[in-house]
Amino acid sequence: MKNHLPRLTIGAATSGTGKTLLTSLLGRLLSKKGYAVQPFKCGPDYIDPSYHSVATGNICRNLDTRLIPENAVLELFERQAAGADISLIEGVMGLYDGAGALDERGSTAHLSKLIKSPVILLMDVSSMARSAAAIALGYRDFDPDVNVAGFILNRVASPRHEQIVRAAVEDCTGLPVLGAIPRNSTFAMPERHLGLVPAWEDDEILRFLDSGTALLEESIDLEAILRIARSAGALQDYQPTVFNTEPAVSGPGIAYAYDRAFHFYYEDNLDLLRHKGARLVPFSPINDEQLPVDISGIYIGGGYPELSAAELSSNKAMLSAVKKASSKGMPIWGECGGLMYLSEGITGFNGETHAMAGIIPGRAIMKKGLRALGYYTGKLRADSWMGTAGDEIIGHVFHWSKMTDIAPSALYQLKLKKDNDPAADLEDGFCIGNTWAGYMHIHFASNHKPVDNFIKACLKWQGDKS
Incomplete structure (x- = not known):
């Protein structure tokens, strides 16, 4: 120290x-x-x-x-x-x-x-x-x-x-x-x-x-x-819990969306993925027509997809590539803006709707005002690569859009509870095959299990494919 x-x-x-x-x-x-x-x-x-x-x-x-x-x-x-x-x-x-x-x-x-x-x-x-x-x-x-x-x-x-x-x-x-x-x-x-x-x-x-x-x-x-x-004094003693193992020497290739539409990532999350062996490859859902080669998972963080909805929608090749990857069972993780991109479409502030990947059966519509804000604890309702039913996940929610026209088959996967405010409880999270998407942002240092499970799912898909 x-x-x-x-x-x-x-x-x-x-x-x-x-x-x-x-x-x-x-x-x-x-x-x-x-x-x-x-x-x-x-x-x-x-x-x-x-x-x-x-x-x-x-x-x-x-x-x-x-x-x-x-x-x-x-x-x-x-x-x-x-x-x-x-x-x-x-x-x-x-x-x-x-x-x-x-x-x-x-x-x-x-x-x-x-x-x-x-x-x-x-x-x-x-x-x-x-x-x-x-x-x-x-x-x-x-x-x-x-x-x-x-x-x-x-x-x-x-x-x-x-x-x-x-x-x-x-x-x-x-x-x-x-x-x-x-x-x-x-x-x-x-x-x-x-x-x-x-x-x-x-x-x-x-x-x-x-x-x-x-x-x-x-x-x-x-x-x-x-x-x-x-003048600041020495830090107190602590037990490392995040980067407390030797870096993994190999792991899956994971493409992560990074352009002006998607750029909300905690840098420590990316570091932890790399530490656990992931080979991270950035791609642009706006500009790239193909996903990076030799990948076994996709991570789409938050951002402002609503402001680039027309461009995202016009890139049919990328939308098709992401949907095809999902249909083949490749693990995909979408957070907030990522959820919007993976949905059937985004309706902007001006009322115009632009088609998206169509994996999550529902549409994201922008509202004039916050839909949700604050720290939440979510409990998984069903087993998925994210975890087993009953597992708790801590995160933060901050968004102006709302999911609507949700198909009956798309059951919410998370029950979100806000500390000391039951009136603010929310439903969140969708899982279609190996595609997981929700509004809640997760810091991986809070709980290694979701990121460990994501990497395991990517490795399993990679092994099954070969």
């Missing part, structure tokens, strides 16, 4: 305060100064990490204390942080917002305590003066075990405004204000229905970030921030 792992968590009082932009700009600034920066995102988000990956040149990893056991969180953190000069962790929502009203799991605060990371709290002070001190004091004292080490003021109106707020916060809390960022609409980040527009869709993102680093460097005390990051 490496004892000295400089690290810093960027938390906030509320969502929409500017955590993603600050974390990305800070990561970019440090990278340009020669630091090896490892970014992390607290929670199940797929989009915010795209900005941190682009900004730092290192793939952002997710750390989620609701989805993943604590030992595994510590292991995944140290596995990447050990090779970096500094780790930056972007928080989720408000600092103390977690899985429930009385459940801190999944919160920025809980993660920061687990990995013993100092926290800098970003505060939107656009509509307050001395009141900011009361908020700062509350966040400092709400949980004494959270190491709130300082504050950064965002959306400051003027030098006089900064002077007032800075003096009040520092006097009240005894902690430093480490920066004051002026209000600047130029640095607004583009959004749409699932959150921010992913960074990989913007060819100008590096130019955008580089222009912002100059403003950030003028607005913060970078040396003081680095001193706080370096």
Whole structure:
């Protein structure tokens, strides 16, 4: 275990305060100064990490204390942080917002305590003066075990405004204000229905970030921030549970969808598939006409298939290839957007329907508003390669579409229960032959059984074919 792992968590009082932009700009600034920066995102988000990956040149990893056991969180953190000069962790929502009203799991605060990371709290002070001190004091004292080490003021109106707020916060809390960022609409980040527009869709993102680093460097005390990051103590002892075996020397070829329609993958999931022997081969359901050769399984993650539905539908060759693979019994795993692609069709926000692979007998229709959001525990209703009836699977659900026109033969495979909220229980998951698809996103570090079973199913299909 490496004892000295400089690290810093960027938390906030509320969502929409500017955590993603600050974390990305800070990561970019440090990278340009020669630091090896490892970014992390607290929670199940797929989009915010795209900005941190682009900004730092290192793939952002997710750390989620609701989805993943604590030992595994510590292991995944140290596995990447050990090779970096500094780790930056972007928080989720408000600092103390977690899985429930009385459940801190999944919160920025809980993660920061687990990995013993100092926290800098970003505060939107656009509509307050001395009141900011009361908020700062509350966040400092709400949980004494959270190491709130300082504050950064965002959306400051003027030098006089900064002077007032800075003096009040520092006097009240005894902690430093480490920066004051002026209000600047130029640095607004583009959004749409699932959150921010992913960074990989913007060819100008590096130019955008580089222009912002100059403003950030003028607005913060970078040396003081680095001193706080370096003050982080040693991690607690833990027992590795994720990458705790020797890497498999061989395994099945698995094609995974990766293009602008499908790109929601936890990087640690891909790493774990490789560790267990899978040979991962990316393919584009939009552009490729054939599946990769020499594969024994297909993995289609989430993304925005609804925005590329016309292109996906027009690629009849790929749709036919995926459906043919399914009909031959090749194991296929579709998550969220993958479910939509494997269905009979996608009806977009404009009401137009585009035909898809037609494996899952039902249609995905986009709705104007969230259909489901949150952490769920699912129980399998029947045996499949995913597991045996009664097995529990933990995951996260976040989607605007709804499955409709479902054939009676397509029975739901998962009963999803939300912690302390029976009114939010859901039906999810379909299994047609060896094709499994559902809305729930799974982090493989939470439970190795589904990924182990997927690889076994792929190997069995490969053996049966030969």
